[in-house]
Amino acid sequence: MVLDSAPEAIGTELFTAAPDEIRRGPGRTDSFLEGPSFDVQGNLYCVDIPHGRVLRISPDGRWQVAAEYDGRPNGLKIHRDGRIFIADRRNGLVVLDPASGDVRTVLSGPGRQERFMGLNDLVFAANGDLYFTDQGQSGLHDPCGRVYRYSPQADRLECLIANAPSPNGLVFNVRETALFVAVTRANAVWRIPLGSPAGEADDWKPRTIDAVGLFVQLPSAGPDGLALDEAGNVVVTHPTRGLVWLFSKYGVPLLRIASCAKEMTTNVAYGGADGRTLYIVESKSCSILTARMPVAGKRMYSHGGQ
Numbered sequence: 001m002v003l004d005s006a007p008e009a010i011g012t013e014l015f016t017a018a019p020d021e022i023r024r025g026p027g028r029t030d031s032f033l034e035g036p037s038f039d040v041q042g043n044l045y046c047v048d049i050p051h052g053r054v055l056r057i058s059p060d061g062r063w064q065v066a067a068e069y070d071g072r073p074n075g076l077k078i079h080r081d082g083r084i085f086i087a088d089r090r091n092g093l094v095v096l097d098p099a100s101g102d103v104r105t106v107l108s109g110p111g112r113q114e115r116f117m118g119l120n121d122l123v124f125a126a127n128g129d130l131y132f133t134d135q136g137q138s139g140l141h142d143p144c145g146r147v148y149r150y151s152p153q154a155d156r157l158e159c160l161i162a163n164a165p166s167p168n169g170l171v172f173n174v175r176e177t178a179l180f181v182a183v184t185r186a187n188a189v190w191r192i193p194l195g196s197p198a199g200e201a202d203d204w205k206p207r208t209i210d211a212v213g214l215f216v217q218l219p220s221a222g223p224d225g226l227a228l229d230e231a232g233n234v235v236v237t238h239p240t241r242g243l244v245w246l247f248s249k250y251g252v253p254l255l256r257i258a259s260c261a262k263e264m265t266t267n268v269a270y271g272g273a274d275g276r277t278l279y280i281v282e283s284k285s286c287s288i289l290t291a292r293m294p295v296a297g298k299r300m301y302s303h304g305g306q
Contacts, residue, residue, distance in 0.1 A: 087121055178194060
C-alpha cells in the first residue's frame with residue numbers, strides 16, 4: 001500500500017463481548033462472528049458461522065440467539081420491510097423472518113443444476129436489488145469467484161464478474177455508479193464501474209460493467225468487510241492485522257484504526273445516534289468494538305437510505 005502521507009491513528013473501545021453461553025455455542029467450537037447490521041430499533045444483528053446462528057445484540061449490549069438453523073451464515077443485511085437476508089456458504093441466499101425465526105432458502109445457485117460455490121457477503125442497492133459475492137475456495141490459484149446482482153422483485157439473477165480471487169465484502173459508492181469489492185486473496189479492493197442504470201424495482205435492466213480497476217492494495221493478508229460514509233470514504237477491515245482503514249474515495253488512507261482486542265477485525269457497521277460510531281466485529285474474541293469517526297456512515301437501505 002502506497003501512502004501519500006501517514007494516516008492518523010485512532011483507537012477502539014470494547015462495546016460488548018459475547019458471554020460464555022453464547023460464545024461456546026453448540027458443541028466445543030467457539031463462535032466466529034461476522035456480518036454486523038443494525039435494524040431500525042437499534043439492535044445489532046450478526047452471524048455465528050460455525051454454529052449456524054443469527055445473534056441479536058440490544059442497544060445496551062445484551063446478547064440473544066435470534067435464529068439457529070442448518071447452515072453456514074456469513075454475511076447479513078436487513079431489508080426495508082424487516083426481513084433479514086443472509087449470504088450462507090452452504091445454502092446460498094436465505095431469508096430470516098426475525099419475528100418467527102423461520103429461515104428459508106431463496107436462491108441456492110445460479111441455475112437449476114448448479115449451486116453457488118459459497119456465498120460470503122451482500123449489500124442492498126437503493127432500488128432493492130441485492131448484490132452479493134460467491135467466494136467459495138477461489139484464490140490466485142483459481143480466480144473464479146463471482147459477484148452477482150439479484151432482483152427479488154423480478155426474480156432475476158445477473159453475474160457481474162466471474163474472475164475474482166476470493167471476493168468478500170462489498171459496498172457501493174455514494175451515487176451507486178460503482179461497486180467496491182474486497183478481493184481477499186489478492187490483498188486488494190477492486191472498483192467495479194456500473195455503466196448502465198439499474199432501473200426501478202419493477203423495471204429490471206441488465207447492468208453493463210466498464211473496466212474494473214484496483215482501488216487500494218493492502219499488505220499481508222487481504223481485506224474482508226467494507227462500509228461507506230456520507231462523504232464517500234471507504235472503510236476497509238484488515239483481519240489478521242487487527243486493523244481497520246478509512247480511505248478517501250480516491251484511495252488515499254485517512255485513518256488507521258487499531259483493535260483493542262485481538263487481531264481478527266472482520267466486519268464493520270455504522271451506528272449510534274448520530275451515525276458516527278463505527279462498530280467493529282473482532283471475531284476471534286467474539287467482541288464488538290467501537291470507534292468514533294469524523295463523518296457519519298451512509299444510511300443503509302434498511303433505514304430508508306438512497
